[in-house]
Amino acid sequence: EAKPDTILLNVCYRRCLTPSEVFDSYLYDVQTDENGFALKNEDGTSVKTLSPTSQNVSKYFASFFTCARVLLQNGIDIYKTAVTQIRAAGCKVLLSVRMNDWHYIDDPAVNSAFTFKNDGMYTIHQDCGYLDFSQLPVQNHIYEYVQELLETYRVDGIELDWLRHPTALPQDKCKDYSILNGYMRRIRTLLDRYDPSLCLAVRVLANEQDNLDNGMDASQWIADGSAD
Numbered sequence: 033e034a035k036p037d038t039i040l041l042n043v044c045y046r047r048c049l050t051p052s053e054v055f056d057s058y059l060y061d062v063q064t065d066e067n068g069f070a071l072k073n074e075d076g077t078s079v080k081t082l083s084p085t086s087q088n089v090s091k092y093f094a095s096f097f098t099c100a101r102v103l104l105q106n107g108i109d110i111y112k113t114a115v116t117q118i119r120a121a122g123c124k125v126l127l128s129v130r131m132n133d134w135h136y137i138d139d140p141a142v143n144s145a146f147t148f149k150n151d152g153m154y155t156i157h158q159d160c161g162y163l164d165f166s167q168l169p170v171q172n173h174i175y176e177y178v179q180e181l182l183e184t185y186r187v188d189g190i191e192l193d194w195l196r197h198p199t200a201l202p203q204d205k206c207k208d209y210s211i212l213n214g215y216m217r218r219i220r221t222l223l224d225r226y227d228p229s230l231c232l233a234v235r236v237l238a239n240e241q242d243n244l245d246n247g248m249d250a251s252q253w254i255a256d257g258s259a260d
């Protein structure tokens with residue numbers, strides 16, 4: 033009964049809870065090519081294998097295996113239901129994509145197959161930790177997932193959660209603001225292709241200098257119209 037203006041739904045950590053053809057979920061691993069895009073079979077479907085489960089995680093993450101996995105196996109999309117109900121209540125709804133994560137990075141059931149690929153070649157320290165957004169395959173991998181979300185759900189926008197965790201670039205590239213500035217413009221262009229009125233929100237650190245130290249020029253994102 034609170035009637036908020038906007039509700040944000042978290043769709044992923046390193047794995048997603050949406051039924052996805054392009055992003056590792058709590059049901060499937062999606063194979064990717066050298067550019068970070070999902071590999072396709074001749075019929076256009078993604079090349080997927082069943083993802084592992086784990087008993088060595090918190091009750092919170094265990095719920096993804098015991099609950100979300102069962103929903104995915106039975107073709108039940110809880111996000112379609114939630115989006116429909118939220119919009120029917122007169123609220124806007126944004127889907128929030130976590131850009132990096134540090135939960136159970138040694139556990140393949142929580143961390144993604146993409147992150148483990150080729151001994152962590154897409155992560156900053158090759159430790160299967162922080163994804164390295166200076167690499168085009170990493171950018172493409174998240175880009176393709178955002179595109180899938182826009183194609184699947186009738187939402188008012190997307191949030192890119194850079195806050196948890198804000199380590200997105202190797203230390204020696206954090207002063208090159210063109211990397212993430214360019215990526216933000218690319219995502220903005222993607223949203224505009226679907227609907228120019230779609231909101232692109234970002235979650236970043238509270239202090240501007242802390243953002244800059246991590247390669248995130250959030251003020252420029254706002255100035256050039258990338259972030260709303």
